Amino acid sequence: MEKRVTFSKWTIGILFAVPQLVLIFTFFYWPAGQAVYWSLTLQQPWGGGNIWVGLDNFRSILSNADYWNSISASLVFAAISTGLAMFIALVLAALTDRQLAGSRLYRVVLIWPYGIAAPALAMAFRFILAPEAGFMAVVNRVWPGFWDPGLDGADAMASIIVAFSWKYVGYNFIFFLAAFQAIPRSLIEAAAMDGSGVIRRFWDIQFPLITPTIFFLLVINITESFQDSFGIVDIMTAGGPANATNLMVYKIYSDGFKGLDYSGAAAQSIILMLLIIVLTIFQFRFIERRVHYR
Amino acid sequence: MTIIKRGLAALAVGALGSALAMPAFAEPVKFDFWFGLSGDLARVVDTLCKNFNASQKDYEVVCTSQGNYDATLQNTIAAFRAGKQPTVVQVYDVGTATMMLSGAYKPADKLMEENGYKIDYADYFPGIARYYATSKGEMLSFPFNSSTALMYWNKDAFAKIGKTEAPKTWEDVGADLKAMKDAGYECPMAINISANESWQLMEQFSALHNQPIATKSNGYGGLDARLEVNKTKFVQYVTDLKKWYDAGLIKIKSKDLGQDMVQAFASGTCQVIMTSVGDHGTVGKTQKEGMNWDVAELPVYAGTERKNSLVGGASLWVLSGKSDAEYKGAAAFLNFIHDPKTALFWSTNTGYIPVTKSGFDYMKSTGLYDKAPYKGREVAIASLTASEPTEITRGIRLGNFTQIRAEFGTQMQAIFANKVSVQQGLDALVKNGDAILDRFQQTYPGKTLP
Numbered sequence: 001m002e003k004r005v006t007f008s009k010w011t012i013g014i015l016f017a018v019p020q021l022v023l024i025f026t027f028f029y030w031p032a033g034q035a036v037y038w039s040l041t042l043q044q045p046w047g048g049g050n051i052w053v054g055l056d057n058f059r060s061i062l063s064n065a066d067y068w069n070s071i072s073a074s075l076v077f078a079a080i081s082t083g084l085a086m087f088i089a090l091v092l093a094a095l096t097d098r099q100l101a102g103s104r105l106y107r108v109v110l111i112w113p114y115g116i117a118a119p120a121l122a123m124a125f126r127f128i129l130a131p132e133a134g135f136m137a138v139v140n141r142v143w144p145g146f147w148d149p150g151l152d153g154a155d156a157m158a159s160i161i162v163a164f165s166w167k168y169v170g171y172n173f174i175f176f177l178a179a180f181q182a183i184p185r186s187l188i189e190a191a192a193m194d195g196s197g198v199i200r201r202f203w204d205i206q207f208p209l210i211t212p213t214i215f216f217l218l219v220i221n222i223t224e225s226f227q228d229s230f231g232i233v234d235i236m237t238a239g240g241p242a243n244a245t246n247l248m249v250y251k252i253y254s255d256g257f258k259g260l261d262y263s264g265a266a267a268q269s270i271i272l273m274l275l276i277i278v279l280t281i282f283q284f285r286f287i288e289r290r291v292h293y294r
Numbered sequence: 295m296t297i298i299k300r301g302l303a304a305l306a307v308g309a310l311g312s313a314l315a316m317p318a319f320a321e322p323v324k325f326d327f328w329f330g331l332s333g334d335l336a337r338v339v340d341t342l343c344k345n346f347n348a349s350q351k352d353y354e355v356v357c358t359s360q361g362n363y364d365a366t367l368q369n370t371i372a373a374f375r376a377g378k379q380p381t382v383v384q385v386y387d388v389g390t391a392t393m394m395l396s397g398a399y400k401p402a403d404k405l406m407e408e409n410g411y412k413i414d415y416a417d418y419f420p421g422i423a424r425y426y427a428t429s430k431g432e433m434l435s436f437p438f439n440s441s442t443a444l445m446y447w448n449k450d451a452f453a454k455i456g457k458t459e460a461p462k463t464w465e466d467v468g469a470d471l472k473a474m475k476d477a478g479y480e481c482p483m484a485i486n487i488s489a490n491e492s493w494q495l496m497e498q499f500s501a502l503h504n505q506p507i508a509t510k511s512n513g514y515g516g517l518d519a520r521l522e523v524n525k526t527k528f529v530q531y532v533t534d535l536k537k538w539y540d541a542g543l544i545k546i547k548s549k550d551l552g553q554d555m556v557q558a559f560a561s562g563t564c565q566v567i568m569t570s571v572g573d574h575g576t577v578g579k580t581q582k583e584g585m586n587w588d589v590a591e592l593p594v595y596a597g598t599e600r601k602n603s604l605v606g607g608a609s610l611w612v613l614s615g616k617s618d619a620e621y622k623g624a625a626a627f628l629n630f631i632h633d634p635k636t637a638l639f640w641s642t643n644t645g646y647i648p649v650t651k652s653g654f655d656y657m658k659s660t661g662l663y664d665k666a667p668y669k670g671r672e673v674a675i676a677s678l679t680a681s682e683p684t685e686i687t688r689g690i691r692l693g694n695f696t697q698i699r700a701e702f703g704t705q706m707q708a709i710f711a712n713k714v715s716v717q718q719g720l721d722a723l724v725k726n727g728d729a730i731l732d733r734f735q736q737t738y739p740g741k742t743l744p
Binding site (some may be wrong): 042043044045046047048051053060064066126130131132133134137149150151152153236237238240241242243254255257258259260261263264 | 364367368371374375392395396397398488546548550551552553694696697700703704705707708710711713726729730733736737738739
């Protein structure tokens with residue numbers, strides 16, 4: 001008779017799963033449930049009590065023009081910064097993968113930006129992009145008034161997009177490079193011997209083979225651009241000028257913690273969560289079709 | 295889980311209690327004080343705490359900086375909800391309405407009375423006391439670090455245009471700025487238009503001109519107060535500022551752009567700024583070599599009867615849910631801070647003004663205000679006491695005022711970027727601000743301000 005370890009009771013299986021379940025419950029479902037509850041009430045900040053208001057919080061948020069402005073700013077930010085970060089990382093990774101001179105050095109250096117904390121990097125970019133003192137001051141001297149993130153919303157948006165993309169180029173680069181290096185050399189060499197050039201090899205062989213990575217990074221970048229942008233916005237623009245960079249996640253912070261409107265902020269986080277879920281479903285539903293898994 | 299936790303906590307408290315009960319080796323009673331100042335100012339607070347601990351043996355205050363005012367309030371609320379609040383906390387001026395409705399404090403006047411300290415509340419400058427007192431005049435918290443806004447002016451630049459005195463009216467300011475521009479100054483005056491400048495641009499201006507910011511005596515009269523800055527003299531003021539900005543007489547200076555206005559003034563780049571008397575020390579320490587400058591009261595429009603300016607800063611609140619021993623310590627601490635000698639230490643080291651008449655007199659008697667780095671700071675007292683506070687100039691008591699200030703910044707930026715007209719921007723400020731006030735009122739149904 002064959003000996004095999006079996007668990008006679010399903011309870012043992014459950015017992016093994018319990019630590020994980022407890023963790024997930026404590027750190028995800030419980031706070032999320034709390035947020036849902038808060039979003040349906042009006043919370044007194046000091047805990048003096050709350051009133052059930054049903055969907056009033058959502059109604060007042062969704063009827064507020066500032067909130068819609070915040071949603072569209074977030075979408076613009078997500079689209080441009082994801083596109084920029086992925087495109088630049090893809091180009092850099094493709095070039096590094098070609099083993100040009102110094103590619104070992106690039107491989108190390110290009111990963112670093114992701115290791116820098118968002119506030120520190122935002123501080124650096126604030127200096128670099130300061131219209132009176134930084135690098136942009138030179139540009140402003142040539143074209144006076146060209147760069148003014150203090151009053152021009154588009155300039156301020158550009159600043160935070162540049163800072164965020166710079167950070168995520170490093171992150172995307174690691175994944176793209178790994179994906180490129182996982183492609184069998186023989187495929188590329190065979191194509192080269194057949195006479196196809198660098199560009200042709202990229203589009204016909206490498207690009208189709210890394211689509212799973214591209215898709216993965218697309219999902220991650222979009223999600224992160226909604227959530228991880230907080231530190232950069234807080235240091236660089238604080239949501240201004242005139243709400244031009246008041247991204248959803250920053251508005252949650254300022255309404256909730258600065259304004260002590262816990263219920264409104266909870267409702268906003270629910271909306272943000274739903275938006276990210278919808279976007280992710282959309283990506284899986286429509287973009288994943290074009291991904292070739294091996 | 296929680297039952298075990300509570301059990302453990304009870305055990306710990308019990309053990310602590312019996313340790314404290316042992317008579318001969320009585321350790322001083324420790325209590326926490328959280329404050330929102332950082333950098334240089336935090337070091338001064340730490341010294342203040344050390345001085346208190348050295349002055350007696352029964353209590354020991356543990357002082358912790360929370361970084362800034364916002365964070366202090368947020369952290370205190372979080373701690374309070376978890377039952378771990380400090381005994382004394384520093385809350386900024388505009389947090390006063392939120393504190394009053396929190397139900398989380400022990401009234402300062404009661405605390406002092408219960409512990410046998412006699413505080414002469416009439417000794418406080420009325421402009422300071424009334425900002426923090428209830429509508430009936432009771433002091434729920436202790437005024438601590440206080441300042442007001444002043445105009446800093448560069449004497450050298452004004453000498454160039456033949457002036458030896460600071461302009462007293464906004465009409466003069468306009469003419470002087472124009473003259474300085476013509477004399478070749480790139481930046482006659484610097485302002486900033488973020489949430490923070492609501493204080494000097496909107497709040498101080500309105501007080502000096504006896505103009506309301508909100509109905510119901512700026513909110514002292516009830517939670518149903520609503521903004522009305524879109525139909526006061528403030529509209530004229532913003533219109534003028536915008537006009538001067540368009541003419542290049544005013545530049546916007548902020549940290550995000552490379553240089554904030556205090557730096558711009560100290561370096562001689564800009565010739566006039568309006569900021570807190572608390573920056574007096576910074577300007578003195580960082581100014582360009584040999585630059586002559588002074589401070590003056592903020593200007594008013596010609597024909598205005600000048601009223602007192604508003605106090606800015608923070609007060610000390612004692613939170614509820616602490617032991618009697620800790621309250622005794624807190625009372626001793628507040629009494630220590632109230633002492634004129636502490637006022638002298640505090641004001642000389644920070645630039646904040648003394649909050650009591652006796653403190654001010656004591657400082658004057660030491661000849662402090664005649665000496666170089668401190669000379670000029672007495673102008674702040676003159677500005678705060680320019681008149682007996684009126685219904686409107688005693689202060690602002692509006693819920694979530696931090697958010698209204700943020701809205702001020704947003705709309706000013708929209709106005710200065712030519713996205714909206716002055717009137718449209720201020721109308722939007724009132725509309726959005728009122729929504730914030732509505733929400734605050736709904737959060738506290740049936741409650742009234744004390």
